[in-house]
Amino acid sequence: MYKRQIVLPGVGHFAAFVAGLRERNLTEPLRAAFQAGVPILGICLGLQAMFASSEEAPGDKGLGFFPEEVRALPTNVKSPHIGWNQVRRTQASVLLRGIPDDAYFYFAHSFAAPASAEPTVAACDHGFPFSAVIERGNLRGVQFHPEKSGETGAQVLRNFVESIQ
Amino acid sequence: MTLARRIIPCLDVDAGRVVKGIEFEGLRDMGDPAELGARYNREGADELVVLDISASVQGRATFLETIRRVAEQLNIPLTAGGGIRKMEDGRAVLRAGADKVTVNTAAVERPELISELSQQFGAQAVVLSLDVKRKGDSWEAYTRGGRDATGLDAAEWAAEAVSRGAGEILVTSIDRDGTCSGFDCELTAKIAATVPVPVIASGGASTFEDFLSVYTDGCADAALAASIFHQETRSISALKKFLAERGVPIRLSR
Numbered sequence: 001m002y003k004r005q006i007v008l009p010g011v012g013h014f015a016a017f018v019a020g021l022r023e024r025n026l027t028e029p030l031r032a033a034f035q036a037g038v039p040i041l042g043i044c045l046g047l048q049a050m051f052a053s054s055e056e057a058p059g060d061k062g063l064g065f066f067p068e069e070v071r072a073l074p075t076n077v078k079s080p081h082i083g084w085n086q087v088r089r090t091q092a093s094v095l096l097r098g099i100p101d102d103a104y105f106y107f108a109h110s111f112a113a114p115a116s117a118e119p120t121v122a123a124c125d126h127g128f129p130f131s132a133v134i135e136r137g138n139l140r141g142v143q144f145h146p147e148k149s150g151e152t153g154a155q156v157l158r159n160f161v162e163s164i165q
Numbered sequence: 166m167t168l169a170r171r172i173i174p175c176l177d178v179d180a181g182r183v184v185k186g187i188e189f190e191g192l193r194d195m196g197d198p199a200e201l202g203a204r205y206n207r208e209g210a211d212e213l214v215v216l217d218i219s220a221s222v223q224g225r226a227t228f229l230e231t232i233r234r235v236a237e238q239l240n241i242p243l244t245a246g247g248g249i250r251k252m253e254d255g256r257a258v259l260r261a262g263a264d265k266v267t268v269n270t271a272a273v274e275r276p277e278l279i280s281e282l283s284q285q286f287g288a289q290a291v292v293l294s295l296d297v298k299r300k301g302d303s304w305e306a307y308t309r310g311g312r313d314a315t316g317l318d319a320a321e322w323a324a325e326a327v328s329r330g331a332g333e334i335l336v337t338s339i340d341r342d343g344t345c346s347g348f349d350c351e352l353t354a355k356i357a358a359t360v361p362v363p364v365i366a367s368g369g370a371s372t373f374e375d376f377l378s379v380y381t382d383g384c385a386d387a388a389l390a391a392s393i394f395h396q397e398t399r400s401i402s403a404l405k406k407f408l409a410e411r412g413v414p415i416r417l418s419r
Contacts, residue, residue, distance in 0.1 A: 011264075012287045075361070080289040080332045082363050083386065084211055084416045086166040104169060104416040106242060108264070108289040110332075125166045148242045148264065150206075150418070 236262025283330025
Protein backbone atom coordinates (compact mmCIF):
# COMPACT_ATOMS: atom_id res chain seq x y z
CA MET A 1 0.00 0.00 0.00
CA TYR A 2 1.36 3.40 -0.91
CA LYS A 3 0.82 6.52 1.10
CA ARG A 4 -1.08 9.41 -0.41
CA GLN A 5 1.10 11.37 -2.78
CA ILE A 6 0.67 14.22 -5.22
CA VAL A 7 2.16 14.74 -8.65
CA LEU A 8 2.04 18.27 -10.03
CA PRO A 9 2.61 17.78 -13.75
CA GLY A 10 2.61 20.42 -16.36
CA VAL A 11 3.72 22.19 -19.40
CA GLY A 12 2.18 25.49 -20.31
CA HIS A 13 2.23 29.03 -18.98
CA PHE A 14 3.01 29.90 -15.34
CA ALA A 15 0.04 32.30 -15.18
CA ALA A 16 -2.39 29.71 -16.61
CA PHE A 17 -1.06 27.08 -14.22
CA VAL A 18 -1.51 29.08 -11.02
CA ALA A 19 -4.86 30.41 -12.28
CA GLY A 20 -5.93 26.81 -12.96
CA LEU A 21 -5.03 25.81 -9.41
CA ARG A 22 -6.96 28.79 -8.06
CA GLU A 23 -10.08 28.16 -10.19
CA ARG A 24 -10.20 24.54 -9.10
CA ASN A 25 -9.70 25.56 -5.45
CA LEU A 26 -6.48 23.55 -5.28
CA THR A 27 -4.06 26.19 -4.01
CA GLU A 28 -5.00 25.93 -0.33
CA PRO A 29 -5.31 22.09 -0.32
CA LEU A 30 -1.81 21.93 -1.86
CA ARG A 31 -0.43 24.24 0.82
CA ALA A 32 -2.17 22.13 3.47
CA ALA A 33 -0.75 18.92 1.94
CA PHE A 34 2.72 20.47 2.01
CA GLN A 35 2.27 21.42 5.69
CA ALA A 36 0.96 17.92 6.48
CA GLY A 37 4.04 16.31 4.95
CA VAL A 38 2.33 14.67 1.94
CA PRO A 39 4.97 13.81 -0.68
CA ILE A 40 4.65 16.13 -3.68
CA LEU A 41 6.49 15.69 -6.98
CA GLY A 42 6.50 18.70 -9.29
CA ILE A 43 7.36 18.09 -12.94
CA CYS A 44 8.56 20.92 -15.22
CA LEU A 45 6.09 23.76 -14.65
CA GLY A 46 4.90 21.83 -11.58
CA LEU A 47 8.37 22.36 -10.10
CA GLN A 48 8.43 26.02 -11.12
CA ALA A 49 5.05 26.61 -9.45
CA MET A 50 6.58 25.61 -6.09
CA PHE A 51 8.63 28.80 -6.19
CA ALA A 52 7.45 32.28 -5.18
CA SER A 53 7.18 33.77 -8.65
CA SER A 54 8.29 33.55 -12.27
CA GLU A 55 9.55 36.04 -14.83
CA GLU A 56 7.03 34.39 -17.16
CA ALA A 57 4.17 35.96 -15.22
CA PRO A 58 5.28 38.98 -13.19
CA GLY A 59 2.63 39.78 -10.62
CA ASP A 60 1.36 36.19 -10.36
CA LYS A 61 2.24 34.32 -7.20
CA GLY A 62 3.44 30.72 -7.20
CA LEU A 63 2.81 28.31 -4.35
CA GLY A 64 5.74 29.92 -2.57
CA PHE A 65 7.19 26.79 -0.97
CA PHE A 66 10.57 28.28 -1.90
CA PRO A 67 11.39 32.02 -1.96
CA GLU A 68 13.36 32.19 -5.24
CA GLU A 69 12.09 33.54 -8.56
CA VAL A 70 11.98 31.37 -11.68
CA ARG A 71 13.91 33.10 -14.47
CA ALA A 72 13.76 33.21 -18.27
CA LEU A 73 16.54 31.42 -20.13
CA PRO A 74 18.92 34.06 -21.54
CA THR A 75 18.78 35.15 -25.17
CA ASN A 76 22.28 33.90 -26.02
CA VAL A 77 21.03 30.28 -26.09
CA LYS A 78 18.19 28.64 -28.00
CA SER A 79 14.92 28.90 -26.18
CA PRO A 80 12.81 26.86 -25.58
CA HIS A 81 15.48 24.50 -24.25
CA ILE A 82 14.17 21.39 -26.01
CA GLY A 83 15.91 18.06 -26.06
CA TRP A 84 18.08 15.74 -24.02
CA ASN A 85 20.56 17.34 -21.65
CA GLN A 86 22.78 16.13 -18.84
CA VAL A 87 22.11 16.41 -15.13
CA ARG A 88 24.75 16.48 -12.41
CA ARG A 89 24.33 16.21 -8.65
CA THR A 90 25.22 19.11 -6.39
CA GLN A 91 24.14 17.14 -3.32
CA ALA A 92 23.02 13.59 -2.54
CA SER A 93 19.69 12.90 -4.28
CA VAL A 94 16.89 10.45 -3.56
CA LEU A 95 15.32 10.85 -7.01
CA LEU A 96 18.62 10.16 -8.79
CA ARG A 97 19.41 7.03 -6.79
CA GLY A 98 21.10 4.47 -9.08
CA ILE A 99 21.51 7.02 -11.88
CA PRO A 100 25.03 8.20 -12.79
CA ASP A 101 25.95 11.87 -13.01
CA ASP A 102 25.67 13.32 -16.54
CA ALA A 103 22.81 11.00 -17.49
CA TYR A 104 20.53 12.49 -20.15
CA PHE A 105 16.97 13.63 -19.49
CA TYR A 106 14.40 15.23 -21.79
CA PHE A 107 13.77 18.95 -21.22
CA ALA A 108 11.15 21.24 -22.81
CA HIS A 109 11.02 24.67 -21.14
CA SER A 110 11.88 28.35 -21.49
CA PHE A 111 12.12 29.23 -17.77
CA ALA A 112 14.02 27.69 -14.87
CA ALA A 113 14.93 28.20 -11.23
CA PRO A 114 18.60 29.11 -10.73
CA ALA A 115 20.82 26.27 -9.50
CA SER A 116 21.64 28.45 -6.49
CA ALA A 117 18.06 27.93 -5.24
CA GLU A 118 18.24 26.35 -1.82
CA PRO A 119 16.46 23.00 -2.49
CA THR A 120 18.57 22.18 -5.59
CA VAL A 121 20.23 18.76 -5.45
CA ALA A 122 21.12 18.45 -9.15
CA ALA A 123 21.76 20.99 -11.87
CA CYS A 124 21.74 21.35 -15.63
CA ASP A 125 23.14 24.21 -17.72
CA HIS A 126 21.57 26.06 -20.61
CA GLY A 127 22.50 29.72 -20.62
CA PHE A 128 22.87 29.59 -16.85
CA PRO A 129 23.17 26.77 -14.32
CA PHE A 130 19.63 25.90 -13.37
CA SER A 131 17.92 23.61 -10.94
CA ALA A 132 17.20 20.22 -12.55
CA VAL A 133 16.18 18.38 -9.38
CA ILE A 134 14.98 19.78 -6.08
CA GLU A 135 14.43 17.91 -2.83
CA ARG A 136 13.54 19.22 0.55
CA GLY A 137 11.42 17.51 3.17
CA ASN A 138 8.34 16.12 1.45
CA LEU A 139 8.88 18.26 -1.65
CA ARG A 140 10.51 16.89 -4.79
CA GLY A 141 10.73 18.39 -8.24
CA VAL A 142 12.31 17.83 -11.64
CA GLN A 143 12.66 20.39 -14.43
CA PHE A 144 12.93 17.60 -17.02
CA HIS A 145 10.18 15.18 -18.03
CA PRO A 146 10.87 11.80 -16.39
CA GLU A 147 7.87 10.33 -18.24
CA LYS A 148 9.58 11.17 -21.54
CA SER A 149 13.15 10.36 -20.52
CA GLY A 150 13.35 6.69 -21.38
CA GLU A 151 14.51 4.12 -18.84
CA THR A 152 16.46 6.73 -16.87
CA GLY A 153 13.31 8.79 -16.40
CA ALA A 154 11.36 5.70 -15.33
CA GLN A 155 14.01 5.14 -12.65
CA VAL A 156 13.38 8.64 -11.27
CA LEU A 157 9.65 7.90 -10.99
CA ARG A 158 10.38 4.56 -9.31
CA ASN A 159 12.69 6.34 -6.88
CA PHE A 160 9.93 8.82 -6.03
CA VAL A 161 7.40 6.08 -5.31
CA GLU A 162 9.86 3.93 -3.37
CA SER A 163 11.07 6.86 -1.29
CA ILE A 164 7.63 7.36 0.24
CA GLN A 165 6.53 3.82 1.06
CA MET B 166 26.70 19.33 -19.62
CA THR B 167 25.69 19.42 -23.25
CA LEU B 168 22.39 19.44 -25.07
CA ALA B 169 22.50 16.35 -27.28
CA ARG B 170 21.76 16.44 -31.00
CA ARG B 171 18.60 14.46 -31.61
CA ILE B 172 17.87 11.62 -34.01
CA ILE B 173 14.18 11.54 -34.89
CA PRO B 174 12.56 8.79 -36.95
CA CYS B 175 9.44 9.90 -38.77
CA LEU B 176 6.35 7.84 -39.52
CA ASP B 177 4.25 9.09 -42.43
CA VAL B 178 0.86 7.56 -41.78
CA ASP B 179 -2.03 6.97 -44.18
CA ALA B 180 -5.15 5.04 -43.10
CA GLY B 181 -3.39 3.63 -40.04
CA ARG B 182 -0.32 2.33 -41.92
CA VAL B 183 3.17 3.73 -42.24
CA VAL B 184 3.90 4.65 -45.83
CA LYS B 185 6.84 6.14 -47.64
CA GLY B 186 6.52 8.58 -50.51
CA ILE B 187 9.07 9.60 -53.10
CA GLU B 188 9.24 13.37 -53.55
CA PHE B 189 5.73 13.60 -52.14
CA GLU B 190 4.31 11.21 -54.77
CA GLY B 191 3.79 7.46 -54.86
CA LEU B 192 3.39 5.47 -51.63
CA ARG B 193 4.82 2.22 -50.33
CA ASP B 194 3.52 0.36 -47.23
CA MET B 195 6.22 0.26 -44.53
CA GLY B 196 4.39 -1.39 -41.65
CA ASP B 197 2.41 -0.82 -38.46
CA PRO B 198 3.05 2.53 -36.71
CA ALA B 199 2.88 1.14 -33.15
CA GLU B 200 5.32 -1.68 -34.00
CA LEU B 201 7.76 0.68 -35.70
CA GLY B 202 7.41 3.20 -32.87
CA ALA B 203 8.19 0.53 -30.27
CA ARG B 204 11.24 -0.56 -32.24
CA TYR B 205 12.62 2.99 -32.51
CA ASN B 206 11.96 3.63 -28.81
CA ARG B 207 13.98 0.49 -28.03
CA GLU B 208 16.80 1.38 -30.44
CA GLY B 209 17.46 4.74 -28.80
CA ALA B 210 15.47 7.26 -30.88
CA ASP B 211 15.41 10.62 -29.09
CA GLU B 212 11.90 11.45 -30.22
CA LEU B 213 9.32 10.23 -32.72
CA VAL B 214 7.33 12.18 -35.30
CA VAL B 215 4.04 10.88 -36.71
CA LEU B 216 2.52 12.71 -39.66
CA ASP B 217 -0.95 12.18 -41.08
CA ILE B 218 -0.40 12.43 -44.81
CA SER B 219 -3.99 11.56 -45.72
CA ALA B 220 -5.47 14.46 -43.73
CA SER B 221 -8.97 13.55 -44.92
CA VAL B 222 -12.05 13.91 -42.75
CA GLN B 223 -12.55 10.18 -42.20
CA GLY B 224 -8.78 9.80 -41.79
CA ARG B 225 -8.81 12.09 -38.72
CA ALA B 226 -10.36 9.60 -36.27
CA THR B 227 -8.04 6.88 -37.55
CA PHE B 228 -5.06 9.18 -37.06
CA LEU B 229 -5.98 10.00 -33.45
CA GLU B 230 -6.25 6.27 -32.79
CA THR B 231 -2.81 5.83 -34.38
CA ILE B 232 -1.36 8.50 -32.05
CA ARG B 233 -2.86 6.70 -29.04
CA ARG B 234 -1.46 3.35 -30.17
CA VAL B 235 2.00 4.80 -30.84
CA ALA B 236 2.12 6.89 -27.63
CA GLU B 237 1.43 3.75 -25.57
CA GLN B 238 4.66 2.26 -26.89
CA LEU B 239 6.90 5.22 -26.08
CA ASN B 240 8.80 6.69 -23.17
CA ILE B 241 10.29 9.40 -25.40
CA PRO B 242 8.58 12.53 -26.76
CA LEU B 243 6.05 12.23 -29.57
CA THR B 244 5.33 14.92 -32.14
CA ALA B 245 2.27 14.63 -34.36
CA GLY B 246 0.74 16.64 -37.16
CA GLY B 247 -0.72 16.79 -40.62
CA GLY B 248 -4.04 18.47 -41.33
CA ILE B 249 -4.11 20.56 -38.12
CA ARG B 250 -6.56 23.32 -39.06
CA LYS B 251 -7.62 24.81 -35.75
CA MET B 252 -6.98 24.88 -32.02
CA GLU B 253 -9.32 21.93 -31.38
CA ASP B 254 -7.38 19.74 -33.83
CA GLY B 255 -4.22 20.53 -31.88
CA ARG B 256 -5.90 19.79 -28.59
CA ALA B 257 -7.18 16.43 -29.89
CA VAL B 258 -3.69 15.42 -31.02
CA LEU B 259 -2.14 16.39 -27.67
CA ARG B 260 -4.94 14.67 -25.73
CA ALA B 261 -4.33 11.52 -27.77
CA GLY B 262 -0.80 11.41 -26.35
CA ALA B 263 1.40 13.67 -28.47
CA ASP B 264 3.69 16.17 -26.71
CA LYS B 265 3.95 18.55 -29.64
CA VAL B 266 1.88 19.37 -32.67
CA THR B 267 3.12 20.45 -36.09
CA VAL B 268 1.34 22.99 -38.26
CA ASN B 269 1.92 24.01 -41.85
CA THR B 270 -0.85 24.78 -44.36
CA ALA B 271 -3.39 26.22 -41.93
CA ALA B 272 -0.70 28.36 -40.28
CA VAL B 273 0.27 29.87 -43.63
CA GLU B 274 -3.38 30.66 -44.33
CA ARG B 275 -3.98 32.00 -40.82
CA PRO B 276 -0.77 32.68 -38.84
CA GLU B 277 -2.84 33.42 -35.70
CA LEU B 278 -3.23 29.64 -35.36
CA ILE B 279 0.39 29.51 -34.14
CA SER B 280 -0.24 32.22 -31.54
CA GLU B 281 -3.40 30.50 -30.33
CA LEU B 282 -1.76 27.08 -29.97
CA SER B 283 1.30 28.58 -28.29
CA GLN B 284 -0.70 30.58 -25.76
CA GLN B 285 -2.80 27.56 -24.91
CA PHE B 286 -0.19 24.79 -24.85
CA GLY B 287 3.15 26.62 -24.65
CA ALA B 288 5.80 27.29 -27.30
CA GLN B 289 7.46 23.96 -26.56
CA ALA B 290 4.35 22.19 -27.91
CA VAL B 291 4.18 24.03 -31.24
CA VAL B 292 6.36 23.03 -34.19
CA LEU B 293 6.24 24.87 -37.50
CA SER B 294 6.57 22.37 -40.32
CA LEU B 295 8.28 24.16 -43.17
CA ASP B 296 8.26 22.37 -46.55
CA VAL B 297 10.52 24.23 -48.93
CA LYS B 298 11.96 24.20 -52.43
CA ARG B 299 15.15 25.95 -53.40
CA LYS B 300 14.64 29.04 -55.52
CA GLY B 301 18.00 30.44 -56.58
CA ASP B 302 19.82 31.56 -53.44
CA SER B 303 16.81 31.26 -51.16
CA TRP B 304 13.97 28.86 -50.40
CA GLU B 305 10.21 29.12 -50.87
CA ALA B 306 7.67 27.67 -48.44
CA TYR B 307 5.12 25.19 -49.79
CA THR B 308 1.84 23.93 -48.34
CA ARG B 309 -0.57 21.07 -48.96
CA GLY B 310 2.06 18.35 -48.86
CA GLY B 311 4.43 20.19 -51.17
CA ARG B 312 1.84 20.93 -53.86
CA ASP B 313 1.21 24.66 -53.45
CA ALA B 314 3.81 27.41 -53.60
CA THR B 315 3.09 30.16 -51.09
CA GLY B 316 5.34 32.93 -52.36
CA LEU B 317 6.74 33.13 -48.80
CA ASP B 318 10.47 33.20 -48.21
CA ALA B 319 11.19 30.21 -45.94
CA ALA B 320 13.50 32.07 -43.54
CA GLU B 321 11.16 35.05 -43.22
CA TRP B 322 8.18 32.81 -42.59
CA ALA B 323 10.15 30.82 -40.00
CA ALA B 324 11.03 34.06 -38.18
CA GLU B 325 7.40 35.18 -38.16
CA ALA B 326 6.24 31.79 -36.88
CA VAL B 327 8.74 31.98 -34.01
CA SER B 328 7.67 35.51 -33.15
CA ARG B 329 4.13 34.13 -32.93
CA GLY B 330 5.21 31.39 -30.54
CA ALA B 331 6.46 28.39 -32.51
CA GLY B 332 9.03 26.60 -30.33
CA GLU B 333 10.75 24.56 -33.04
CA ILE B 334 11.10 24.54 -36.82
CA LEU B 335 10.94 21.27 -38.74
CA VAL B 336 12.36 22.15 -42.14
CA THR B 337 11.93 19.69 -44.98
CA SER B 338 13.68 20.06 -48.31
CA ILE B 339 11.15 18.89 -50.90
CA ASP B 340 13.98 18.80 -53.45
CA ARG B 341 15.86 16.26 -51.33
CA ASP B 342 12.95 14.33 -49.79
CA GLY B 343 13.09 10.65 -50.68
CA THR B 344 16.09 11.14 -52.95
CA CYS B 345 18.77 9.88 -50.54
CA SER B 346 21.09 12.64 -51.71
CA GLY B 347 21.77 14.08 -48.24
CA PHE B 348 20.27 16.92 -46.20
CA ASP B 349 20.30 20.43 -47.63
CA CYS B 350 22.80 21.79 -45.09
CA GLU B 351 22.77 25.30 -46.52
CA LEU B 352 19.03 25.39 -45.94
CA THR B 353 19.17 24.26 -42.31
CA ALA B 354 22.12 26.55 -41.58
CA LYS B 355 20.16 29.48 -43.01
CA ILE B 356 17.09 28.71 -40.88
CA ALA B 357 19.21 28.04 -37.76
CA ALA B 358 20.95 31.40 -38.21
CA THR B 359 17.58 33.14 -38.56
CA VAL B 360 15.57 31.80 -35.61
CA PRO B 361 16.45 31.43 -31.90
CA VAL B 362 14.64 28.07 -31.51
CA PRO B 363 15.76 24.50 -32.30
CA VAL B 364 15.81 23.45 -35.95
CA ILE B 365 15.00 19.91 -37.07
CA ALA B 366 16.43 19.00 -40.48
CA SER B 367 14.46 16.72 -42.79
CA GLY B 368 14.65 15.40 -46.32
CA GLY B 369 17.36 13.45 -48.09
CA ALA B 370 19.05 11.46 -45.32
CA SER B 371 20.87 8.44 -46.62
CA THR B 372 24.27 7.88 -45.04
CA PHE B 373 25.73 8.35 -41.54
CA GLU B 374 27.91 11.10 -43.03
CA ASP B 375 24.75 12.98 -44.03
CA PHE B 376 23.80 13.22 -40.34
CA LEU B 377 27.30 14.30 -39.34
CA SER B 378 27.17 17.08 -41.98
CA VAL B 379 23.76 18.36 -40.97
CA TYR B 380 24.80 18.71 -37.32
CA THR B 381 28.10 20.41 -38.20
CA ASP B 382 27.76 22.32 -41.52
CA GLY B 383 23.95 22.45 -41.25
CA CYS B 384 23.88 23.66 -37.61
CA ALA B 385 20.81 21.47 -37.02
CA ASP B 386 19.71 20.61 -33.49
CA ALA B 387 17.96 17.46 -34.64
CA ALA B 388 17.70 15.38 -37.78
CA LEU B 389 14.68 13.51 -39.00
CA ALA B 390 14.59 10.54 -41.31
CA ALA B 391 12.15 7.85 -42.33
CA SER B 392 13.00 5.34 -45.03
CA ILE B 393 16.58 4.61 -44.01
CA PHE B 394 15.37 3.49 -40.58
CA HIS B 395 12.21 1.70 -41.75
CA GLN B 396 14.14 -0.50 -44.11
CA GLU B 397 16.56 -1.46 -41.34
CA THR B 398 19.42 -0.60 -43.64
CA ARG B 399 20.70 1.69 -40.88
CA SER B 400 20.11 1.17 -37.17
CA ILE B 401 19.70 4.16 -34.88
CA SER B 402 22.13 2.76 -32.34
CA ALA B 403 24.85 2.30 -34.96
CA LEU B 404 24.24 5.84 -36.22
CA LYS B 405 24.51 7.24 -32.70
CA LYS B 406 27.74 5.38 -32.06
CA PHE B 407 29.15 6.73 -35.36
CA LEU B 408 28.26 10.31 -34.42
CA ALA B 409 29.51 10.05 -30.83
CA GLU B 410 32.88 8.76 -32.05
CA ARG B 411 33.15 11.88 -34.19
CA GLY B 412 32.54 14.25 -31.32
CA VAL B 413 28.85 15.01 -31.85
CA PRO B 414 27.07 15.27 -28.48
CA ILE B 415 24.72 12.30 -28.56
CA ARG B 416 22.63 10.52 -25.94
CA LEU B 417 23.77 6.92 -25.85
CA SER B 418 21.32 4.53 -24.22
CA ARG B 419 22.55 2.97 -21.06
